[in-house]
Amino acid sequence: MCQSLDRTCLGRFRSAPLLFFVLVGLWVALHVTPAWAHKVTIFAYVEGDTVFTQSKFSGGKRAKNATVLVYDKEGNQLLEGATDENGEFSFKVPKKTDLKIVLKASMGHRGEWTIPEEEITGVADTSGTGAAENEAATAMHEEPSVAVTKADAESPATAVALGLSREEFEQLVDKALDRKLAPILTMLTDSLDRGPKMSDVIGGIGYIFGLVGVGLYFSTRRKRG
Amino acid sequence: MHISEGVLSPSVLIAGAALTAVGVAVGLRKLENEEIPSMGILSAAFFVASLVHVPAGPASVHLVLNGLLGLILGWKAFPAILVALGLQALLFQFGGLTSLGVNTLNMAFPAVACRYLFGWGVRVGAKPSVFVISAFACGSFAILLSGVMVGFCLYLTGEAFLPAAKLVVAAHIPVMIIEGVLTTACALFLRRVKPELLEGQYVPKS
Numbered sequence: 001m002c003q004s005l006d007r008t009c010l011g012r013f014r015s016a017p018l019l020f021f022v023l024v025g026l027w028v029a030l031h032v033t034p035a036w037a038h039k040v041t042i043f044a045y046v047e048g049d050t051v052f053t054q055s056k057f058s059g060g061k062r063a064k065n066a067t068v069l070v071y072d073k074e075g076n077q078l079l080e081g082a083t084d085e086n087g088e089f090s091f092k093v094p095k096k097t098d099l100k101i102v103l104k105a106s107m108g109h110r111g112e113w114t115i116p117e118e119e120i121t122g123v124a125d126t127s128g129t130g131a132a133e134n135e136a137a138t139a140m141h142e143e144p145s146v147a148v149t150k151a152d153a154e155s156p157a158t159a160v161a162l163g164l165s166r167e168e169f170e171q172l173v174d175k176a177l178d179r180k181l182a183p184i185l186t187m188l189t190d191s192l193d194r195g196p197k198m199s200d201v202i203g204g205i206g207y208i209f210g211l212v213g214v215g216l217y218f219s220t221r222r223k224r225g
Numbered sequence: 226m227h228i229s230e231g232v233l234s235p236s237v238l239i240a241g242a243a244l245t246a247v248g249v250a251v252g253l254r255k256l257e258n259e260e261i262p263s264m265g266i267l268s269a270a271f272f273v274a275s276l277v278h279v280p281a282g283p284a285s286v287h288l289v290l291n292g293l294l295g296l297i298l299g300w301k302a303f304p305a306i307l308v309a310l311g312l313q314a315l316l317f318q319f320g321g322l323t324s325l326g327v328n329t330l331n332m333a334f335p336a337v338a339c340r341y342l343f344g345w346g347v348r349v350g351a352k353p354s355v356f357v358i359s360a361f362a363c364g365s366f367a368i369l370l371s372g373v374m375v376g377f378c379l380y381l382t383g384e385a386f387l388p389a390a391k392l393v394v395a396a397h398i399p400v401m402i403i404e405g406v407l408t409t410a411c412a413l414f415l416r417r418v419k420p421e422l423l424e425g426q427y428v429p430k431s
Contacts, residue, residue: 061278108229109228109229110229110230111229196276196316201273201276204273204309204312204316205273208269212266220258
C-alpha cells in the first residue's frame with residue numbers, strides 16, 4: 001500500500017506519529033474493558049426489599065430526571081423509572097436475581113451498576129415482595145408454612161425460645177443491620193465519585209508531551225539522515 | 226459532550242470512526258515538524274479543559290476548547306483531539322473507547338469547520354472589531370455545532386432529534402459564551418506574542 005506513497009508514508013517523519021497513534025490505539029484496545037467507561041455513575045444498594053440508587057456526574061453533580069432501567073440476569077427489562085431532584089431512585093426488588101441497573105442520562109451519558117443476587121436478602125425466593133415485609137409479631141404463626149427457604153429445617157434453639165422462626169429472626173437482623181449500615185453506605189456512595197485524580201491529569205499531560213517528544217525525535221532524525 | 230459506550234448503534238460508531246480516520250490522516254499529512262510542539266500543547270489544553278466544570282444547566286458540562294484548537298491547528302485539530310479524547314477515555318472514563326471515533330468527529334469537525342468559517346477574520350492584519358467578533362464566533366460556534374452533532378448522533382440511534390439536540394445545545398449555552406470569550410482572549414494574546422501561529426500554516430523564518 002505504501003509503495004506509491006513511499007515518500008509521504010514511510011520516508012517522512014509523519015509516519016512516526018502515525019505509527020505511534022496506531023500503537024497507542026492497539027494498546028488501548030487490548031487493555032481496557034468497556035465496563036469502565038462512563039462519565040455518569042450510578043451506585044445502588046439494597047435495604048430490605050428495596051433498592052436505593054444514587055446517580056451523579058463526575059464532578060459531583062446529581063443526575064436529575066435521568067432514566068433508570070433495571071434488567072435481570074438474562075437481560076430482560078424488569079422496570080423503568082426516573083431519578084428525582086437528588087439523583088435518587090428507589091424501587092422494590094421485582095425478582096430475586098442479579099439486578100443490572102442502567103442509568104441513561106441526557107446527552108449520551110450512560111452508567112451501570114450490578115447488584116449480585118446474594119445481596120438481595122429481604123425478599124423470599126418466589127413469594128411476592130409484600131409478604132416479606134410483614135411485621136414479625138403479627139405474622140408469627142402463619143409465616144413458617146410459607147417459609148420453605150434454605151435452612152428452615154434446623155431452626156436455632158435461641159430463635160425458637162423467642163418464638164421466632166429462623167426466617168423471621170434473619171429478617172430482624174437484616175433490618176437492624178441495614179439501619180446501622182445506612183450511614184456507611186451513604187458515605188461510600190459519596191466517596192465513590194470516581195472523578196479524575198490529580199495523578200491521572202498529570203499522567204495524561206505527560207503522555208501528550210511524550211508523544212510530542214517522540215514526534216520531534218523522529219523529525220530531527222530524519223533531518224540529519 | 227462525551228458520548229458513553231453502549232449508547233450509539235454500531236453503524237454510527239463505525240461511520241464516526243471512519244470519518245475521524247480520514248480527518249486524522251489529513252491532519253497528519255499537513256503536519257510540519259515545527260508544528261508538533263504547538264499541537265502537543267493544544268492537545269494537552271484540550272485534555273485538561275474537560276476538567277473545568279461549568280456549574281450551569283441540567284447536566285454536567287465542561288469546557289471543550291475545540292474552537293481554539295481549530296483556529297490554530299486547522300485539520301491538525303483532528304489528531305490533537307483524538308489523542309486528548311483517547312487519554313480522557315482511558316484516565317477519566319469520559320466517553321469510551323468504542324465511541325472515541327464518534328466523539329473525536331463531533332468535536333474536531335466543528336473545529337475545522339469554524340476555522341474555515343471564521344478563520345479569515347482572525348488574522349494579524351484584520352480590523353480589531355472583525356478580529357474580536359470572528360474569534361468569539363469561532364469559539365462559541367464550534368460548541369454549538371458539536372452540540373448539534375451530538376444530538377444528531379443520538380437521533381441516528383433512535384432518539385428524537387429536536388429534543389436531544391435542544392437539550393445538548395441548551396446545556397452548553399454557558400459554555401458557548403465562556404469559550405467565545407476564552408478563544409478571543411487567546412487569539413488577542415497570540416496576536417501580540419506569537420502572531421505567526423495565527424497565520425494558519427507555519428511560516429518558517431527564511
